[in-house]
Amino acid sequence: MNETLVTIVGNVATQxxxxxxxxxxxxARFRLATTARRWDRENGAWSDGHTSFYTVWAWRALGENVMASVxxxxxxxVQGRLRVREEDRDGKRWTSAEIDAVAVGHDLSRGTSAFRRITQGRPELLIPDSPASVPAPMAVS
Structure with missing residues (x-):
């Protein structure tokens, strides 16, 4: 089976x-918005193009880390496998683009970030009263 691997740069649109x-x-699931920017020669300035939205799915440890970091x-x-779905809803044709993420990271061209490795399998590191019991980011020496 052929898979389409993509890398998308954008902003988190939903919690x-x-x-x-x-x-x-x-x-973990969230929406990622990406807007093309183009140089407008007539105005001599950058202008925003169309905004595309992707549903990103992050599984297992990646999903837990997304919840603690994003x-x-x-x-x-975001890098992952692209899936395009088409379906009929209420008599209308809908198309959606989804990404099964392999890697997710902050865009460091637009800010800074601090990496913290988590320790797996240590219940004392879980966030208390968390509905998802997401591990808290903890530094490892």
Whole structure:
């Protein structure tokens, strides 16, 4: 099977949501907005083009780390497998683009970030009263 791997640069458009599937596999989902910018020769300035929205799915540890690290409006670089879905809803044809993320990171051309490695399998590092029990970022020596 051929897969389309893409790298998308954009801003987080929705608060990431976390859940576990029926087989208890953790997954985070959020929308990523990306707007093309073009140089307008007539005006001598940059102008925004069309904004595209992608639904990003981050599975397992990546999803848990997205929940602990990503918020609305933050600039991200997302790499993953592109899926385009077409369906009929209420008599209208809908097309949606989704990305099964392999890697997610902050766009460091637009700000700074600090990496913190997490320790797996240590219940004392879980955030108390967290609905998803997402591990808290902890530094490892």
């Amino acid at each position: 990431p949501e976390f859940r576990k599937t029926g087989s208890e596999v953790p997954v 918020g609305v409006g933050e600039p991200l670089v």
